[in-house]
Amino acid sequence: MNNNYDVIILGAGAAGLMCAGQASQRGRRVLVIEHAEKPGKKILISGGGRCNFTNLHTVPERFLSANPHFAKSALSRYTPQDFLSLVERHGIAWHEKTLGQLFCDGSAQQIVDLLLAECATGNFTLSCGETVRQVRHEGGRFSVTTDRHVAQAPSLVLATGGPSIPKIGATAYAYELARQFGLKVVEPRPALVPLTLSGEDVLFRELSGVATEVIARCGPASFREAALFTHRGLSGPAILQVSSYWRRGNTIEIDFLPNAGTGWLVETKHQNPRSTLRNALRARLPDRLADALNDRLKLEGPLANLSDAALRDGETQLANWPFRPNGSEGFAKAEVTAGGISTAELSSKTMEAKRVPGLYAIGEAVDVTGWLGGYNFQWAWASGxxxxxxx
Structure with missing residues (x-):
């Protein structure tokens, strides 16, 4: 294997392969080193195996970062339409599911094949199943020693992602290298992750398997999608979304009846005074959830026997039901990692480290985290x- 390259990229995930393809097409000699046995493992399991490869509604405001402005440059210069054009050029059929989320009609393997095909048009070498033992920087060149050989290049790209989903080989190696070169790292934490419940909230575990559309809120963040009760706590798209904003000790609030207008319960009383709260809830929610909420509200008997004030209080509770998670299911179940290599260390235009010329960081390794629904892939494409x- 040739030892001298223009660019060495660590990581053959979405960002790494995107960067490799584009750089090789610009005439660069590119080496991609991947410790897993095959490229794109996270791509392959995404979107239920169909890869939610971008989101049409991508805007910088739908990304979390210590610097909310950092992602603007890359996202504006490589857009969802740019990647969609690439998908169509490779003849991949796709569909929009909901909320701007685009999926392959076939398999996520098509996206991996697309990226490898783009790389193959240039001077590109992929080495999988290779473990990096040492990285050095001297004389304006990076030297990467693996268990097989030593490679050198003036440019090194960190694209090894974050520690979410360790079962597919995810590690925190990008942060180790960043610290080695003196770059700051924003504390990584699980994001897009199910939340766990304890205390009085544990009673809701009896609802494991029940799902319903809600509005989930945490601070200023609010998402209207499905929530799912699990044997450990809360999951589903709405919960995964707010989990990225949640911090230990915070309360999240759930509106269990987002379609119900103000005064719906009082109106139900006037229209059907013999009805009970349990029946009114069962008409709008899964029975098990309706029963659990009814038991906790303690508004017993026919609605006619309850005051309008008591019913309005019940409406308010149902629209602002508080949960105080005691934690999350961690990196093992997190779809992505929040935090990472500090954006203060990087150029927003080139992703190059300001203090280490030739060193770049892209994708999930960086402190930029998107919403659920294809946003993180779009960040991978744009930053790469x-x-x-x-x-």
């Missing part, structure tokens, strides 16, 4: 593309 224009 941005770095590829500069290496």
């Amino acid at each position: 593309w941005a770095a590829a224009q500069a290496v």
Whole structure:
């Protein structure tokens, strides 16, 4: 294997392969080193195996970062339409599911094949199943020692992602290398992750398997999607979304009846005074959930026997039901990692480290985390593309 390259990329995930393809097409000699036995493992399991490869509604405001402005440059220069054009050029059939989420009609393998095909048009070498033992930087060149050989290049790209989903080989290696070169790291934490319940909230575990559309809120963040009760706590798209904003000690609030207008319970009383709260809830929610909420509200008997004030209080509770999670299911179940290599250390235009010329960081390794629904793939494409224009 040749030992000298223009660019060495660590990680053959979405961001790494995107960067490799674009850089090789610019005439760069590119080596991608991947410790797993095959490329794109996280791509392959995404979207139920169909890869939610982007989101049409991508805007910087739907990304979390210590610097909310950092992602603007890359996202504006490589858009969802740019990647969609690439998908169509490769003849991949796709569909929009909901909320701007685009999926392959077939398999996520098609996205991996697309990326590898783009890489193959240039001077590209992929080495999988290879463990990096040492990275050094001297004389303006990076030297990467693996268990097989030593490779050198003036540019090194960190694209090894974060520690979410360790069962597919995810590690915190990007942070180790960043610290080695003096770059700050924003404390990584699980994001897009189920939340766990304890205390009085444990009573809701009896609802394991029940799902319903809700509005979930945490601070200023609010998402209207499905919530799912599990044997450990709360999951489903709405919960995964707010989990990225949640911190230990915070309360999340659930509106169990987002379609119900103000005064719906009082109106129900006037229209059907013999009805009970349990029946009114069962008409709008899964029976098991309706019964659990009814038992906790303690508004017994026919609605006619309850005051309008008591019913309005019940409406308010149902629209602002508080849960205080005691934690999350951690990196093992987190779809992505929040935090990572500090954006203060990087150029937003090129993704290059300001204090270490030739060192780049892209994708999930960086402190930029998107919403659920294809946003994190779009960040991978955009940040990988941005770095590829500069290496």
